[in-house]
Amino acid sequence: MTSEANRLTMQKFVEFINTASQALADELISTDAIFHVPGSPEPMRGPAGYLAIIAMMREGFPDIQWTLEEMVAEGDKVAARFIMRGTHQGTFFGVPPTGKQIAVQAMNLYRLSDGKFVEERGQPDMLGLLQQIGAVPSH
Template sequence: MKKIEEANKIVMNRFVEFINTADEKLAEELICQNAIFYVPGQPEPMRGPVGYLTIINMMRSGFPDIQWALEDIVAESDKVAARFIMRGTHQGSFFGAPPTGKSIVVQAMNFYCLSDGQIIEEHGQPDFLALLQQIGAVPTL
C-alpha cells in the first residue's frame, strides 16, 4: 500500500501546480474525464477537467493572483486528505462583493479519491465564511 500512497502524494503536489497555473494540459493529465467535484454552494457537482477549470476560473475572477499552498497531506490507499492555504487579492467581483483590494489568507480542507494516478472525486471545503469576512462582505463576529 505504501507505493500507492506515495504515488498519490506526488499526484497531489502536481495538482497544486495545476491549480496555481490553470494549465489545461495538467488538468487533462491529473483529472479523470468522469471526475466529480462537490463544491459548496453549487447544487450540482462539477465534472471532469473542464469542471475543475471552471472552479479555478471562478476563484480567479475575484482573486486574479490567487495561489494555493499545500500545508498538510494524509494519504491512505486511494484516499487523500489535504489542507491548503489560499492567498490572493480581492481585485474582482466575488459572490456579489465588489473588489476591495484586500488580501485574503483562507484555509481549505479537501478530500480526494484517486485512481490510476488521476483524481476521480473531490469534496472541497474552503472556509468561505473567513474569505467573505476578510473582504468585508460578511461582518466578523
C-alpha cells in the same frame, strides 16, 4: 496506486491549481471526475469542470495561489489542508473588488484512481473569506 504515488500526484495537482494549466488538467483529472462544490446543487465534472472552479476563484482573486500545508494519503484517498492567498480584485459572490488580501484555509478530500483525480469534496472557509473582504462582519 500507492500512498506515495498519490503524494507525488498531489504535488503536481498543486502546480495545476496554481497555473490552471489545460495540459495538467488533462493529465491529472479523469474525464468522469466529480467535484462537489459547496453551495452548488450539482457537482462539476471532468477537467473542464475543475478549470471552471479555478476560473471562478480567479475572477475575484486573479493572483490566487494555493499552498499545501498538510496532506495525509491512504489507499486511494488523500486529505489535504490548503491556504489560499490572493487579492480581491474582481467581483466575488456579488461583492465588488476591495483590494483586500485574503489568507483562507480549505480542507479537501480527494479520491484517485490510476493516478488521476476522480472525486473531490472541498470545504473552503467561505465565512472567513467573506469576512476578510468585508462582506460579512467579523464579530
